[in-house]
Amino acid sequence: VDFQSIIATRRDGGMHSREELDALAQAAARGDVPDYQLSAWLMAAYLNPLTPQETAWLTLAMAESGDRLDLTGLPRPWVDKHSTGGVGDKTTLVLLPLLAACGLTSVKMSGRGLGITGGTIDKLASIPGFRTDLSPAEMKEQAARFGLALTGQTPALAPADKALYALRDATATVASVPLIVSSVLSKKIAGGAEKIVLDVKAGSGAFMKTLDDARRLALALRETADLAGIDVRIAITDMDQPLGRMVGNALEVREAIHVLAEARGGRFADLCLELAGLTLEAADLAQSREEGADQARAALESGAALAKAKLWFEAQGADPSLLDDASALPEAEVVVAFLNPGSEGCVQRVDAQIVGEVVVALGGGRMRKEDEIDPAVGVECLVAVGDAVVGGQPLLRVHARSEEQAAIAVERLRSAVTVVSEPVDARPLVFEIL
Amino acid sequence: VDFQSIIATRRDGGMHSREELDALAQAAARGDVPDYQLSAWLMAAYLNPLTPQETAWLTLAMAESGDRLDLTGLPRPWVDKHSTGGVGDKTTLVLLPLLAACGLTSVKMSGRGLGITGGTIDKLASIPGFRTDLSPAEMKEQAARFGLALTGQTPALAPADKALYALRDATATVASVPLIVSSVLSKKIAGGAEKIVLDVKAGSGAFMKTLDDARRLALALRETADLAGIDVRIAITDMDQPLGRMVGNALEVREAIHVLAEARGGRFADLCLELAGLTLEAADLAQSREEGADQARAALESGAALAKAKLWFEAQGADPSLLDDASALPEAEVVVAFLNPGSEGCVQRVDAQIVGEVVVALGGGRMRKEDEIDPAVGVECLVAVGDAVVGGQPLLRVHARSEEQAAIAVERLRSAVTVVSEPVDARPLVFEIL
Numbered sequence: 001v002d003f004q005s006i007i008a009t010r011r012d013g014g015m016h017s018r019e020e021l022d023a024l025a026q027a028a029a030r031g032d033v034p035d036y037q038l039s040a041w042l043m044a045a046y047l048n049p050l051t052p053q054e055t056a057w058l059t060l061a062m063a064e065s066g067d068r069l070d071l072t073g074l075p076r077p078w079v080d081k082h083s084t085g086g087v088g089d090k091t092t093l094v095l096l097p098l099l100a101a102c103g104l105t106s107v108k109m110s111g112r113g114l115g116i117t118g119g120t121i122d123k124l125a126s127i128p129g130f131r132t133d134l135s136p137a138e139m140k141e142q143a144a145r146f147g148l149a150l151t152g153q154t155p156a157l158a159p160a161d162k163a164l165y166a167l168r169d170a171t172a173t174v175a176s177v178p179l180i181v182s183s184v185l186s187k188k189i190a191g192g193a194e195k196i197v198l199d200v201k202a203g204s205g206a207f208m209k210t211l212d213d214a215r216r217l218a219l220a221l222r223e224t225a226d227l228a229g230i231d232v233r234i235a236i237t238d239m240d241q242p243l244g245r246m247v248g249n250a251l252e253v254r255e256a257i258h259v260l261a262e263a264r265g266g267r268f269a270d271l272c273l274e275l276a277g278l279t280l281e282a283a284d285l286a287q288s289r290e291e292g293a294d295q296a297r298a299a300l301e302s303g304a305a306l307a308k309a310k311l312w313f314e315a316q317g318a319d320p321s322l323l324d325d326a327s328a329l330p331e332a333e334v335v336v337a338f339l340n341p342g343s344e345g346c347v348q349r350v351d352a353q354i355v356g357e358v359v360v361a362l363g364g365g366r367m368r369k370e371d372e373i374d375p376a377v378g379v380e381c382l383v384a385v386g387d388a389v390v391g392g393q394p395l396l397r398v399h400a401r402s403e404e405q406a407a408i409a410v411e412r413l414r415s416a417v418t419v420v421s422e423p424v425d426a427r428p429l430v431f432e433i434l
Numbered sequence: 435v436d437f438q439s440i441i442a443t444r445r446d447g448g449m450h451s452r453e454e455l456d457a458l459a460q461a462a463a464r465g466d467v468p469d470y471q472l473s474a475w476l477m478a479a480y481l482n483p484l485t486p487q488e489t490a491w492l493t494l495a496m497a498e499s500g501d502r503l504d505l506t507g508l509p510r511p512w513v514d515k516h517s518t519g520g521v522g523d524k525t526t527l528v529l530l531p532l533l534a535a536c537g538l539t540s541v542k543m544s545g546r547g548l549g550i551t552g553g554t555i556d557k558l559a560s561i562p563g564f565r566t567d568l569s570p571a572e573m574k575e576q577a578a579r580f581g582l583a584l585t586g587q588t589p590a591l592a593p594a595d596k597a598l599y600a601l602r603d604a605t606a607t608v609a610s611v612p613l614i615v616s617s618v619l620s621k622k623i624a625g626g627a628e629k630i631v632l633d634v635k636a637g638s639g640a641f642m643k644t645l646d647d648a649r650r651l652a653l654a655l656r657e658t659a660d661l662a663g664i665d666v667r668i669a670i671t672d673m674d675q676p677l678g679r680m681v682g683n684a685l686e687v688r689e690a691i692h693v694l695a696e697a698r699g700g701r702f703a704d705l706c707l708e709l710a711g712l713t714l715e716a717a718d719l720a721q722s723r724e725e726g727a728d729q730a731r732a733a734l735e736s737g738a739a740l741a742k743a744k745l746w747f748e749a750q751g752a753d754p755s756l757l758d759d760a761s762a763l764p765e766a767e768v769v770v771a772f773l774n775p776g777s778e779g780c781v782q783r784v785d786a787q788i789v790g791e792v793v794v795a796l797g798g799g800r801m802r803k804e805d806e807i808d809p810a811v812g813v814e815c816l817v818a819v820g821d822a823v824v825g826g827q828p829l830l831r832v833h834a835r836s837e838e839q840a841a842i843a844v845e846r847l848r849s850a851v852t853v854v855s856e857p858v859d860a861r862p863l864v865f866e867i868l
Contacts, residue, residue: 003604004603004604004605004606005606007477007605007606008606011477011480011481011606011607034469034604035468035469035470036469036470036472036473036601036604036605037473037604037605038470039470039471039473039474039477040473040474040476040477040604040605040606040607041477042474043441043445043473043474043475043477043478043481044477044481044606046445047445047477047478047481047482048481167470169438170437170438170468170470170471170474171438171441171470171471171474172438172439172441172442172445172474172478173445173474
């Protein structure tokens with residue numbers, strides 16, 4: 001394969017053949033092409049973006065570059081779910097048991113977090129005993145038995161994506177919509193998905209900071225999925241303020257358990273129900289999203305979702321009684337509140353990016369892949385946009401390892417919340433469904 | 435240093451600071467930045483070309499990234515010379531003794547050939563005993579004694595250029611004018627040059643295939659040199675047909691010796707005199723190019739240039755009697771002529787690119803850096819554009835290792851020469867002087 005010529009085609013804005021993209025993906029997967037050629041191609045692809053057809057070919061080529069999960073023979077319809085990532089996004093922890101309770105099968109692979117974006121695997125890793133290294137056979141057995149399995153990403157799936165992804169941060173080529181799209185979809189296809197519900201986040205805590213950018217990504221995901229023959233449903237949802245109350249790994253598990261056990265929980269629970277409705281409709285288990293959301297609410301209120309979560313925790317090695325009493329989860333030693341320094345008013349802004357950065361700085365996230373995570377630390381958001389507050393009221397609460405780290409975090413959080421004197425509307429939760 | 439941010443600046447078409455380019459060059463020279471980041475930057479620089487000011491800063495940064503040759507204290511004016519490379523370009527072998535005979539000092543570093551572009555060092559390596567690994571002290575001693583020294587490029591000079599240059603072929607980023615300019619000039623500046631005569635080749639055997647492209651490169655060289663404080667004179671010369679009669683390493687040495695010994699030799703000798711005139715004018719040893727060319731012709735005809743060449747050969751380890759009798763140079767075993775397959779007419783075209791490719795295929799050049807060269811093989815061009823020919827007349831002569839290779843070469847050379855019935859003008863030798 002002549003990689004110089006493949007690079008030159010991209011450089012000159014030409015059209016790749018399917019064979020070229022297959023060759024690129026195969027070579028990237030096997031390490032048969034040096035990183036410096038991949039990164040030259042990535043920069044050329046950043047500046048001369050792949051067409052939708054090329055993106056679909058690359059997606060399929062990367063999906064086929066390694067093992068593929070064979071999910072044939074599962075008893076019930078199944079749908080995969082993916083979020084583009086945000087601050088406080090623990091949706092998967094609630095959504096999977098909820099969907100299983102509604103008759104759906106979920107076999108999901110999740111990633112670790114990087115930067116301000118948390119990873120589901122890190123959240124689960126804060127639960128004592130929870131295994132995230134299931135074999136394909138274990139996943140299928142679990143899914144067949146009670147409709148639900150979640151594991152970490154295996155390097156054997158879509159290894160070409162792994163190779164490209166590893167280079168993109170260092171080469172300033174992350175923010176390319178076609179490259180993002182092919183990375184997201186190739187992993188899902190390699191994981192056996194045929195239907196995918198995508199939660200595209202928009203706002204300060206998301207990769208796409210504006211609704212326009214998020215819409216652009218959503219449309220590209222839709223177009224590429226159509227060309228690749230994958231059925232996707234896409235929700236564009238708010239990530240300008242953190243999702244729900246908790247940000248930080250064990251804190252988010254607590255919040256998810258609270259929603260499952262108490263069947264309530266504000267914006268976070270609402271988003272879980274919205275996404276469940278969309279998923280159930282996609283799986284033909286509901287006539288409409290509204291009907292699907294009603295089914296999900298019923299499964300939450302009846303305790304059916306909680307029961308699935310207990311089976312799940314037990315099957316993957318954790319103590320199911322944690323779902324009744326979460327006190328065995330890690331807790332930070334120091335908890336300090338940040339009080340409203342002004343007078344009464346209305347919350348206009350809780351900046352998800354700043355909250356996310358503070359959690360990383362507290363040790364709750366990674367700046368680099370090799371960083372260790374402290375599962376106990378994080379930030380609690382006691383108010384949301386639109387809430388009325390009085391002077392001196394706690395707005396946020398920092399969970400830290402030490403008084404010193406807590407003080408630094410509180411100082412940085414000053415810029416995260418804006419309180420104004422006039423009334424403010426609550427932010428929409430779901431901007432659009434595609 | 436944040437290389438991601440330097441890459442992102444180039445990616446977005448921003449302006450680098452001098453400090454950024456210094457940091458890039460230093461890191462490239464020391465191996466402190468991974469190849470995949472350099473190649474992402476190179477592709478970004480290909481697609482968002484450096485401005486002239488950035489090119490000048492990069493040139494100086496690369497020149498300063500390693501050792502610099504200190505030429506202070508040389509007794510006479512000196513000028514460096516560089517050709518952008520072509521097929522049959524053995525000019526340096528004649529020009530250096532010629533300039534030394536005219537009172538100039540030349541201390542030159544030359545490269546090895548790659549692709550159809552021959553390298554002066556490979557040509558000299560075909561001379562038994564000729565050393566091309568002089569130390570800086572040896573170069574200065576030789577230059578002081580008789581005005582002339584030539585050696586291979588040392589990796590200690592402009593190592594940043596070496597690092598970038600090594601990546602450019604594999605990453606399809608060779609054809610960027612600012613990158614070419616900074617590579618050419620940085621090596622010259624690191625080699626101590628303050629005045630440089632540049633021979634920019636235009637035509638099928640050159641990197642720049644058209645006069646427009648060659649002019650673009652020439653203007654960029656001029657603009658960057660001005661900003662970097664280097665005095666350059668630029669000739670744009672023909673490389674659509676091979677330069678002179680011989681192409682191939684020992685064959686070209688023979689032709690150079692012939693010109694020095696016989697003081698004549700057609701287009702090749704003419705170009706040597708033109709460039710010598712330009713150089714002598716640049717060095718203030720002549721009032722005009724014409725006067726300089728006259729001085730050079732006199733030095734050739736008097737035998738003064740031949741005498742300098744004998745001192746040169748002897749000083750660098752070769753037998754100076756080769757200049758009187760070149761029979762000790764390697765000779766190919768098989769010599770086969772390619773005869774005019776048509777009837778009488780006029781030569782319209784001798785394609786330098788095809789001739790160059792045939793010489794590489796015969797073993798006289800390198801496709802990859804690690805290839806071995808056969809010094810004896812090559813192609814003799816018995817006609818030039820504008821020459822009248824008759825049917826069956828020898829047009830080219832192949833010097834090969836075997837009958838089989840010669841036959842393949844002759845077959846490929848069929849497409850290299852076009853003979854037409856109408857008269858054809860000879861091609862200009864020098865298109866422009868800047």
